[in-house]
Amino acid sequence: MTSNNPVRDAAAQVREMILAALEAAVKAQELPEAEIPAFAVEIPADTSHGDFASNIAMAGARAFRCAPPKIASAILNHLDFSNTWFTRAESAGPGFLNFFLKPKWFAAVVESIDTLGEAFGRTETGGGKKVMVEFVSANPTGPMHMGNARGGAIGDALAAALDAAGYDVTREFYINDAGNQIEKFALSLNVRYLQHYQGEEAHPFPEDGYQGEDIKDRVKEFAAIHGDKFLHTSEEERRQVLVDYALPKNIQAMKDDLSHYRIRYDRWFHESSLYEKGLVDKVVGILTDKGLTYEKEGALWYRASEFGAEKDEVLIRGNGNATYFAADIAYHYDKFALRGFDTVIDVWGADHHGHVARLKGAMDAAGLSGDALDIVLMQLVRLMKDGEPYRMSKRSGRSVTLRDLLDDVEVDAARFFFNMQSPGSSMDFDLDLAVEQSSQNPVYYVQYAHARICSILRKLEEGGVTPRKVTQEELLLLSAPEEIALIRRLAQLPGEIISVTERYDPSALTHYVTDLANLFHKFYGACRVNVPEEEPLMQARLCLCLCVRTALANTLRLLGIDAPESM
Secondary structure (H helix, E strand, O other), X not given: OOOOOHHHHHHHHHHHHHHHHHHHHHHOOOOOOXXXXXXXXXXXXXXXXXXXXXXXXXXXXXXXXXOHHHHHHHHHHHOOOOOOOEEEEEEEOOOEEEEEEOHHHHHHHHHHHHHHHHHOOOOOOOOOOEEEEEOOOOOOOOOOEHHHHHHHHHHHHHHHHHHHOOOEEXXXXXXXXXXXXXXXXXXXXXXXXXXXXXXXXXXXXXXXXXXXXXXXXXXXXXXXXXXXXXXXXXXXXXXXXXXXXXXXXXXXXXXXXXXXXXXXXXXXXXXXXXXXXXXXXXXXXXXXXXXXXXXXXXXXXXXXXXXXXXXXXXXXXXXXXXXXXXXXXXXXHHHHHHOXXXXXXXXXXXXXHHHHHHHHHHXXXXXXXXXXXXXXXXXXXXXXXOOEEOOEOOOOOOEOEHHHHHHHOOHHHHHHHHOOOOOOOOEEEEHHHHOOOOOOOHHXXXXXXXXXXHHHHHHHHHOOOOOOXXXXXXXXXXXXXXXXXXXXXXXXXXXXXXXXXXXXXXXXHHHHHHHHHHHHXXXXXXXXXXXXXXXXXXXXXXXXXXXXXXXXXXXXXXXXOOOOOOO
């Protein structure tokens, strides 16, 4: 048997056995007829008491009007283990049913992984449904910061997991190249340009301007090319040429940084295209036609409070300009109505939590489905160095940017660390640990396990031993506790990937590879691989090593992290 999800298949078999046993118990009048309630089949925390467990006896107490132990006993009386992966079952505690796997299941897991190779972990759970993951989407008015770094790692790993689970995935970056932030960008560039030639006292910098040193850098670059040519032109023309120069530079810098961060987008979507295609006017018209807008104080308002928001929102300001919210509705209308995505996942900073209900409500108001829009809210990152918060980069006065981080920390470590905790948890990023070359560094520990397996294979090959195809009978020799524990965890990769797509939390992947590396090191310490006097066992253990290498590499690939062959 080759299975791309052996845990799911075994759990499904337990469920079928229970249902058949219940039917038989009812026929034998050991239980009354009743509608079978929902019940769980899962791997227990302590597998010494069973490989799978079910709460059916407790879940069915009300339906069958029986005590859980009686229900459990009736099920046990009618369980049929023939043609299954299971050898026996027993009742425990208040009525849990524990099921024990046959050794051949563990052998079949190794055989499946060996056969599937790079495809191991992939499933068709998603059924080809179209899903967009939009993440980072930083304003192009300055460099990307730590929140963008975390969002990039989370969004990219989530998209990779969705792809592995059988969804049709699109990665997208939304470029805010229109609206208030670009007007403020133009204002800031204009004042810095004037200051460059006429001094800061002659042109005070506005309080609401962009204060970053990067604005000065762009102006210096522009001045080096054009000099004071635009000093005496109209302010409108000067602002435009400055934005036309600086904005593409900033966008390209973002693309370069994210490429270095190993993130490749399928599409970079420009906010300005929403206006060019008339989509902002279109969605405003849709809401107006539905009677969901009204005029107040010269502005056009949307009745957001009727769709779950705390208050109504302005769509068109008194000066005729659309708000960011209006553009956001148009952008998501484009995602759903025009491009046909079944689900859209946005990865946002936690400071956008107030925007969630109003945007989901706006989808309902526009005739779409707010339930098809999922928001992953990501908490803040605090950089730590020498046990203390680390606030400044090497360039005095600047907050730490993504580029600064990747100058000091390897991409592998950054992407691993940002996915070690769920997006909804605040995190401390330990710069000292991230660069440490020891088993204390979790990414180093995991990569070392992969490299160690490669080293084992090389050394054996030097001694004339190469892996060969092993039989299921030979794989049955893998019976030591450390081998069984390792195989059990190996089998869980497809389920972990599916879990990521259900919870939108890639930290399951870092936990998985860390556990797997730990179990491999325990196995290697307890079970000799190079046992030429027991050639079948040696080949079985070699096959197990290859399967661990495959699972580590496949998982690290989803995280965008290298799997080195030597360290």
